[in-house]
Amino acid sequence: MKKKALLGLLSLCLVLVSTSCKDKAKVEEKTAAAVEGTVQIPEAEVLTNTVLTAAEQAALTPADVLNLLKEGNKEFTEDNLTVRNNTQRVRDAATGQFPKAAILSCLDSRVPVEDVFHRGIGDLFVARIAGNIVNEDVLGSFEFATKVSGAKVIVVLGHEYCGAVMSAIDDVKLGNITALLAKIKPAVASAGKTFEGEKTAANPAFVEAVCDHNVELAIEQLRTKSPILKEMEDKGELLIVGGVYDMKTGKVNFFDKK
Template sequence: MCDKNCSFDLSKRHLLKLSAGAVAFAAVGGLPSVSYAASLTKEERDAMTPDQVIKSLLDGNQRFIKGEGVEHDYLAQQRTSQQGQYPSAVILSCIDSRAPAEIVLDAGIGELFNSRVAGNVSNSDILGSMEFATAVAGAKVIMVMGHTKCGAVQGAIANVEMGNLTSLLDKIKSAVGKTKFDGERTPENYAFVDAVAKTNVQLTLDEIRKNSETIRDLETKGTIKLVGVMYDISNGKVELL
């Protein structure tokens, strides 16, 4: 299989109706892309490396930015996925209404596991879900997606206290202290907020590795990859950290 330096598009939409042999042929430009009509199959997902999965997600974001997203047939995806699911990645993202992972990555039904929680923080329930997604269901990538102008990060910077939100924001406060920033360190300064959000993504990845032996072992073996990204709500772009 090709590594992360591949220049061709191995997104799920280009693998959809191709056999394993045809995929190899497509890798050298022998086949045109095919239209998206159904959910990802086990064979198609398993043929992809973690690097190829990451590339397919970033390619999907490029389609989203350009307004060239695939015309999803959601009913077809629902029908073809009802007997089983084979997502290629699990996304941990924020609940912010402006940052829906499947949409900004141009994904359809059956392609992604998606956990959403304010501030894209980790906890034992999310870790258990990720362990299922990877060790049991076979996802190849864990992607933690932060975003710009994050209200949860602002709340952590401002030391907001309100019911159960207090303990959630406490999970982000370590990122506030560990963020190196020369400007004004206030919740009103979005440059600082975004800097903290990036630190928070990295710390969340560290927490996942630290608190899940299952995920840590899968990463060590090269079975999966963990990656952090930031979504910019001003231009729609997802960037690797």
């Protein structure tokens, strides 16, 4: 009897071990499948470049910086991304910052600004507000970013399918959002003057037109409402440009209409 019980227990153990081995094999198989196609980056190949210094920032022209942003966006769209040593960059940025550019972007979570331009810690000033609108706080922030801290380019970055733009088109009213959307209404009106077709948020072509006009409106306001920014641009110390982020490709289509 004892012998039969012992044999039964032994059989159960073998079944459990076999099952455990199979489960482990399945986990390992899934893990291998998950990492298939990835590449282990040798530690020596991780960039140890530090944040920009004051001298390096001063040596860049506005045209240089704009080209770097365009190249960075191209790398982003092609997944040709650099692995950065962020731990080192955090330490290097602790005592000062000398960013290349300042970006005015919408609040939308689908537009990760630093990633879009393939920039890292200490590279960009980023102001985010729904509809990438301009107000006194944005003006003051960008005067600090450029006149005080030396950024050479301001990019007003709109994006496709912007909820704020669509809400402004449809005259949405809700709490403090109403006042915010009022700042986009001039872009709705200016786009509507020349647009032929249905002028509602249900028409993607009209939304795109308003988005472009809204970026142009923000550029105009940066120039007209800030004598500091206007003077810097007139002297060639600063470029103020616009762009629209393509939600399907990740590409930023730049434009600048003075």
